[in-house]
Amino acid sequence: MAAAFLNQTSKPERLDEKRSEILDFIEQQKQVDRKVVLVTSGGTTVPLESKTVRFIDNFSVGSRGAASTEYPFYSSKSRTCTRILKYESETCDHTKGYAVVFLHRNRSLKPFLRHLSTYNFLDLLELDGENQDAPVKVKSEHQKRLSSILRDYEQVQRDRSLLWVEFQSLSEYLHLLQMCSTCLQGLGKSAMLYLAAAVADFYIPKDQMPEHKIQSAEGPLQLSLQLVPKMLEPLVKEWVPEAFVVSFKLETNKDILVSKSLQALDKYQHQLVIANLLETRKREVKLVTTDNCVDISMTTEELSSGHEIEEKIVRELASLHSKFCSPDGH
Ligand code: PAZ
Numbered sequence: 001m002a003a004a005f006l007n008q009t010s011k012p013e014r015l016d017e018k019r020s021e022i023l024d025f026i027e028q029q030k031q032v033d034r035k036v037v038l039v040t041s042g043g044t045t046v047p048l049e050s051k052t053v054r055f056i057d058n059f060s061v062g063s064r065g066a067a068s069t070e071y072p073f074y075s076s077k078s079r080t081c082t083r084i085l086k087y088e089s090e091t092c093d094h095t096k097g098y099a100v101v102f103l104h105r106n107r108s109l110k111p112f113l114r115h116l117s118t119y120n121f122l123d124l125l126e127l128d129g130e131n132q133d134a135p136v137k138v139k140s141e142h143q144k145r146l147s148s149i150l151r152d153y154e155q156v157q158r159d160r161s162l163l164w165v166e167f168q169s170l171s172e173y174l175h176l177l178q179m180c181s182t183c184l185q186g187l188g189k190s191a192m193l194y195l196a197a198a199v200a201d202f203y204i205p206k207d208q209m210p211e212h213k214i215q216s217a218e219g220p221l222q223l224s225l226q227l228v229p230k231m232l233e234p235l236v237k238e239w240v241p242e243a244f245v246v247s248f249k250l251e252t253n254k255d256i257l258v259s260k261s262l263q264a265l266d267k268y269q270h271q272l273v274i275a276n277l278l279e280t281r282k283r284e285v286k287l288v289t290t291d292n293c294v295d296i297s298m299t300t301e302e303l304s305s306g307h308e309i310e311e312k313i314v315r316e317l318a319s320l321h322s323k324f325c326s327p328d329g330h
Contacts, residue, residue, distance in 0.1 A: 001229035006178060008206060009171035015179060018165060022101060022183045025163045029099040034161065035190045035321070037072055037098045038180050040197035041065020042105025044170040048204060048223070053213045055169070060198035062108030064248075064281070064310065068194060069111040070152075071314035072098035073161055098192070098318075099161040101180055103173075105197070106166045112153040115145070170200045174231055181239035189325045191243040192317070193235070196274075198250065203228050232268040244321045245270035249288075252278050261288040271324065274313065282309060287316060 012018075029036050042062035045055040102111065109117060116124070124142045127134045138146050156162045165180065167173040184191040202225035214221060236245055247270060249261045254277055261273035265288065275286040284297040296312050323329075 002174075002231050002234045005171075005229050006175060009175070011175050012167070012172045015175065018176070019179050019183060022163065022165070022180060025099070025101065025160070026183055026187060028160055030187070035098045035192065035325075036101065036184060036187055037192040037194055038101045038103060038184060039065050039069050039194045040103045040173075040177065041069070042108030043198040044105070044173045044200050045168055046170050046200045046203045046225075047209070049213055050206070050209050050211045051213065052169075056200070056202075058198050058200065059278075060105070060108070062104055062110075063114065065102070065104060065194075065196045066109040066111045066114045067308050067310040068196065068314055069100050069102050069162070071311050072100055072318065073156055073159075097161070099159075099163075101163045101165060101184075103165045103167065103176055103180055103197070105173075106168050110164075111162070112149050112156075115149050170203055170228065173197065173199060174228075177231060177235070178239055181235050181243075184240050184243060188242045189244065191240060192321050193240065193243055193245045194317070195232075195245070195247045199228070199231075201228055202226065230268075232264070232270065236268050236270045244272075244324045246272045246274060246317060249273050249275045250278060250281070251275070258286065258288060258293060261286070262290070265290050272317075272320065285309060285313060287313075 026036060041060075042065060043058040043060035045057050048054045048056065100111075104110065124138060124146065125136050126139050128137045129135075165176055167176050181193065184193070204223070205226055208224070208226075232245075232247055245268075247264060247268070249257065249264060251257045251260060257275045257277060261275040264270075264273050271289065273288045275288050276284070282298070283303060284295065287294040287296060294316070296309060296316065298307065298309050298312075
């Protein structure tokens with residue numbers, strides 16, 4: 001089913017080039033003995049036309065994935081460092097930790113940059129002088145915040161521990177997911193997959209899709225959508241069988257959240273499901289495994305002082321992944 005879906009949809013542009021970039025990136029991380037996590041983030045679009053004017057989208061803005069991407073860079077030794085805290089202070093230990101392949105929806109929130117997403121970029125800057133060629137500088141009131149973000153970003157760039165891979169449509173995402181996962185195979189248990197993207201469940205197969213823009217003159221539109229095959233199955237069984245795989249389950253009805261998560265674990269045989277409800281996802285999640293269910297939550301004080309739930313999630317996962325890699329503690 002998954003293979004048929006991938007065969008019948010066109011591959012994203014420059015797929016082979018991207019594969020080589022990812023393999024190089026993974027090789028560099030191996031050399032410095034860093035673990036690698038593939039973080040997927042944001043929603044996939046479902047095109048209604050081949051020459052796409054319209055598509056179906058979903059709510060996800062990518063904050064879970066973008067925030068979670070910032071935390072794994074820091075080693076577990078430096079976990080006292082809560083550097084996100086409104087970008088006010090604290091220096092971090094960037095040694096070891098994880099490298100991240102950030103597979104994200106274009107124009108969704110991005111690590112580091114997300115801290116500026118509420119600003120109009122031009123309001124951060126001013127001209128230093130009156131003349132034509134006056135240099136541009138950051139306004140004094142934004143200096144501290146910006147330099148803190150920039151310092152972290154530059155460090156990650158210097159360490160070459162973040163690789164950006166972009167998708168928009170469902171089929172782009174699934175091809176790239178397959179490619180990134182198979183590239184991680186060589187890392188064995190040291191690879192983690194953190195599948196936070198909101199992936200469409202329904203799509204229109206290519207042979208049922210009109211080529212050109214659908215005309216409103218033809219009257220009301222009726223859509224018939226097919227089920228997207230579940231890619232977690234080949235991912236766990238074939239693409240990256242040794243890795244530590246974490247999927248997300250989003251529901252709006254709390255009564256089915258844990259049972260659906262357990263069903264997913266039973267069906268796909270991966271390590272962990274992070275269960276969250278649409279309305280409360282920024283303040284509580286459940287880490288569900290076959291024999292345990294751990295609640296992670298944020299107090300009002302923690303949230304209002306700028307802490308994020310992703311920091312706790314990543315810390316917990318790093319510890320579980322460590323045990324997964326060396327179950328007897330070596
Ligand atoms: O991207 P975002 O921060 O707005 O939302 C995150 C999320 C709810 C998409 C993620 O936590 C999640 O549950 N992803 C999986 C969704 C699903 O069940 O397909």
